[in-house]
Amino acid sequence: MKRICVLAGDGIGPEVTECAVRVVGEATDQVEFVRAEIGQGALSAKGDALPEETFALMRSCDSSLFGAVTSPDRLDYVSPVLRFRKGLDLYANVRPVRSLVERPNRPPIDVVIVRENTEGMYTQNEVFDDLGVTTMRKVTRRACERIVDFAIDLTRSSGRRRITCVHKANVLRGSDGLFLSVFRERVGMLGKGLESSDQLVDSAALKLVTDPATFDVIVTLNLYGDILSDVAAGVAGGLGFAPSGNIGPKHSVFEPAHGSAPDIAGKGVANPTAAILAGAMMLRHIGLPGPASRIDQAVAATYASGHLTVDIGGRHGSQSFTDHVLRHL
C-alpha cells in the first residue's frame, strides 16, 4: 500500500484536488490518502504556510498530491511551494502538455517541458539599495547536469526521440552559456540515438504557438520553463490542461501547473483535468503504471465523447466532468 499526502491548499486547490483524489481512489486500491494543511489555512491556524507537521508527513509518504496556494503580497513571504521544492530536493519539474480537444486555428501540441526547479530566478535572493533591487540568479554546473541527465532519461523512458535545450545564451553568456555547454556535453555522452538541438527562449515561445510539433521534450532553466509551460497549456486549451510533477532523488510532489485562480474559486467551474492527470503522473512515478494509463485514457475518452469543461466552451463544472471521467474509468 502506498501512502499519499494530500495538500489541497487555497482557491481552486481543494476543488480540483478532490476530483483527483476521487479518480485516483477509483483507479487503484493500492493507495491510501493522508491529509495535511498548506497555504493560507495553515498560516492562520498555525502561523506557518508550511507547518513542520505537514513537511514531516510529506517526507514520510510515498508521494504528495498538491492543489495550489495563494501567496500574500508581502516582501518577506516565502512561498511554501519554493520551500518544499528546496526542502525535499525536488530538482526536476516535469510538465507534459497534450491537446485533448481540437481547437479552431490552434495546432495540436504534445510536448514535455522539463524545468530546473531549485535555482535560477527562483531563489528569492534580492538585494535592495538606493537605486532599486538586484535579483541574484544562480546557475550551477551540478544543477545543469542533473536536470539535463533527467531530461535525457525521461526522453528515452517515455519513448520520445527529440530533446531541445531552451536558453538565452546569446545574452546571458555565462549562466545560460554554462547550461548550454553542459547540455551539449551530456547529450554527447548519454544521448545516443536521440535527436538534439537548442533554441533561444524567445523563438521557442513563438514556435510553441505557431508550430508546436517542433518540440518533443524541452529541457530548460527555471523561469523559462515556468513561462513556456503556461504558453504550451494555452495552446492546448488553458491552464486547466497542464499537470506537473516535482521530482527528486527521494521525494516527489504532483500538482496542476496552474495556481489557486482566486477569480473562479468557489464557483465549481475549475477544470480538474490538470489535477487528475497529475494524479496519473504520480501513480506512474510510484510504480502503478496500469492505473495511471487507465486514468489518462479515461480523461482522453471523456473529451473525445464531447464532455467539455466551461473553460473551453463546454458546460461541465469540476464535479460533473469528474463524474464522466469516473464513468469512462
Ligand code: ATP
Ligand atoms: P496564483 O497567484 O495562485 O498563481 P493566479 O490567478 O495568478 O493565481 P492562476 O491560478 O494560474 O494564476 O490562473 C491564471 C488564469 O487561469 C486565471 O484567470 C484562472 O481563472 C485561469 N485558470 C487557472 N486554472 C484554471 C483551471 N483549472 N480551470 C479553469 N481556469 C483556470
